[in-house]
Amino acid sequence: xxxxxxxxxxxxxxxxxxxxxxxxxxxxxxxxxxxxxxxxxxxxxxxxxxxxxxxxxxxxxxxxxxxxxxxxxxxxxxxxxxxxxxxxxxxxxxxxxxxxxxxxxxxxxxxxxxxxxxxxxxxxxxxxxxxxxxxxxxxxxxxxxxxxxxxxxxxxxxxxxxxxxxxxxxxxxxxxxxxxxxxxxxxxxxxxxxxxxxxxxxxxxxxxxxxxxxxxxxxxxxxxxxxxxxxxxxxxxxxxxxxxxxxxxxxxxxxxxxxxxxxxxxxxxxxxxxxxxxxxxxxxxxxxxxxxxxxxxxxxxxxxxxxxxxxxxxxxxxxxxxxxxxxxxxxxxxxxxxxxxxxxxxxxxxxxxxxxxxxxxxxxxxxxxxxxxxxxxxxxxxxxxxxxxxxxxxxxxxxxxxxxxxxxxxxxxxxxxxxxxxxxxxxxxxxxxxxxxxxxxxxxxxxxxxxxxxxxxxxxxxxxxxxxxxxxxxxxxxxxxxxxxxxxxxxx
Numbered sequence: 001x002x003x004x005x006x007x008x009x010x011x012x013x014x015x016x017x018x019x020x021x022x023x024x025x026x027x028x029x030x031x032x033x034x035x036x037x038x039x040x041x042x043x044x045x046x047x048x049x050x051x052x053x054x055x056x057x058x059x060x061x062x063x064x065x066x067x068x069x070x071x072x073x074x075x076x077x078x079x080x081x082x083x084x085x086x087x088x089x090x091x092x093x094x095x096x097x098x099x100x101x102x103x104x105x106x107x108x109x110x111x112x113x114x115x116x117x118x119x120x121x122x123x124x125x126x127x128x129x130x131x132x133x134x135x136x137x138x139x140x141x142x143x144x145x146x147x148x149x150x151x152x153x154x155x156x157x158x159x160x161x162x163x164x165x166x167x168x169x170x171x172x173x174x175x176x177x178x179x180x181x182x183x184x185x186x187x188x189x190x191x192x193x194x195x196x197x198x199x200x201x202x203x204x205x206x207x208x209x210x211x212x213x214x215x216x217x218x219x220x221x222x223x224x225x226x227x228x229x230x231x232x233x234x235x236x237x238x239x240x241x242x243x244x245x246x247x248x249x250x251x252x253x254x255x256x257x258x259x260x261x262x263x264x265x266x267x268x269x270x271x272x273x274x275x276x277x278x279x280x281x282x283x284x285x286x287x288x289x290x291x292x293x294x295x296x297x298x299x300x301x302x303x304x305x306x307x308x309x310x311x312x313x314x315x316x317x318x319x320x321x322x323x324x325x326x327x328x329x330x331x332x333x334x335x336x337x338x339x340x341x342x343x344x345x346x347x348x349x350x351x352x353x354x355x356x357x358x359x360x361x362x363x364x365x366x367x368x369x370x371x372x373x374x375x376x377x378x379x380x381x382x383x384x385x386x387x388x389x390x391x392x393x394x395x396x397x398x399x400x401x402x403x404x405x406x407x408x409x410x411x412x413x414x415x416x417x418x419x420x421x422x423x424x425x426x427x428x429x430x431x432x433x434x435x436x437x438x439x440x441x442x443x444x445x446x447x448x449x450x451x452x453x454x455x456x457x458x459x460x461x462x463x464x465x466x467x468x469x470x471x472x473x474x475x476x477x478x479x480x481x482x483x484x485x486x487x488x489x490x491x492x
């Protein structure tokens with residue numbers, strides 16, 4: 001059936017067409033069904049939405065679809081298509097069946113071709129969350145993600161990398177690890193994702209300082225120039241970015257997805273030696289669970305010829321005092337400027353030292369990594385990386401943060417016994433992070449710190465008054481920190 005294309009001033013990150021209800025009935029199409037749109041020798045698959053403001057005989061196409069598929073005010077042919085086999089594979093998984101290698105590959109290829117709807121993608125994510133995957137399934141999942149992406153290759157030099165499963169507010173250790181390792185002569189093409197459940201991912205924070213939307217060729221060129229980069233992984237694992245978007249909407253992070261996602265980035269980066277940070281207290285509940293996850297990463301790495309070492313760390317409190325893109329970027333720069341051994345700096349140096357010893361360039365990696373940081377070489381290298389990625393903010397004082405703020409103070413004396421990581425993330429996200437770069441939370445006290453009555457506990461920053469109000473409402477409902485003295489409990 002032929003239709004005239006009408007480009008609509010709408011933006012959507014999925015291929016979709018809008019159709020008049022009469023036309024949809026003629027074709028036997030319901031909302032959410034897919035159609036094949038053909039223009040000459042080219043075609044694309046899109047999800048259908050019903051909208052009667054679109055005239056009969058027309059299909060509305062959003063600007064994203066029009067640009068991506070190169071259709072404008074032209075005539076196209078539209079055909080209904082049947083449900084894809086990959087949808088049946090997902091349904092069987094929900095019934096408790098195990099994926100085969102070809103089934104997972106088919107699902108990922110269909111996601112890469114944009115032929116699965118958001119409902120079907122969410123079913124895939126939920127199946128992985130509820131039923132999990134065994135090691136073979138995760139290996140095939142990783143393999144398919146790598147197949148649908150681009151891969152970095154370096155003709156010379158030793159390539160290393162570091163990743164974290166995330167979930168910990170302010171977990172910016174890699175912004176120290178990368179310049180330390182780059183200063184040592186190792187190549188580290190650090191690719192990262194945006195935040196899923198936290199208030200800022202490494203890419204969100206780095207974006208405050210520099211461009212992170214780099215092509216694979218640009219990542220390689222920058223690494224060959226300054227030995228390191230911190231950028232998005234969209235080109236290396238494009239399907240993974242779609243899965244992460246759905247995880248973000250559902251606010252879940254299935255373990256199989258975590259392992260496959262990071263493993264695909266590891267393989268795609270061309271690294272031979274890699275560390276994976278497993279913080280306990282955020283996405284992982286206990287050390288035993290972390291050890292199981294550790295074995296998964298090591299085994300998947302082995303299958304792809306990569307030596308993976310895992311680091312089980314404390315994720316029970318924010319690593320930075322700052323939580324939110326601009327606040328974190330400011331704190332990272334300040335630590336370099338003042339050579340301050342904040343928690344994230346210590347962790348960054350420790351992980352850099354592991355990779356130095358792992359790759360064989362040092363017998364005492366910690367001493368080498370610490371000296372690079374203290375000498376200012378890491379700071380200099382970090383500024384070089386920022387400039388190489390097109391950034392202009394090179395001083396902490398120049399990082400803009402939200403001008404709307406409110407400080408919550410302590411109503412009692414004692415010491416900080418516990419910090420609610422999920423509450424900090426929820427407050428920072430309500431304030432606007434990570435989309436609003438200047439939004440977030442600054443934590444004045446961390447675990448073990450002495451607190452006096454009236455001392456500031458957290459300051460919430462926002463770019464909009466109504467978002468600050470939303471963050472304060474959440475803060476009033478949650479016990480952000482537990483402050484205890486000598487008396488642990490009273491009864492009468």
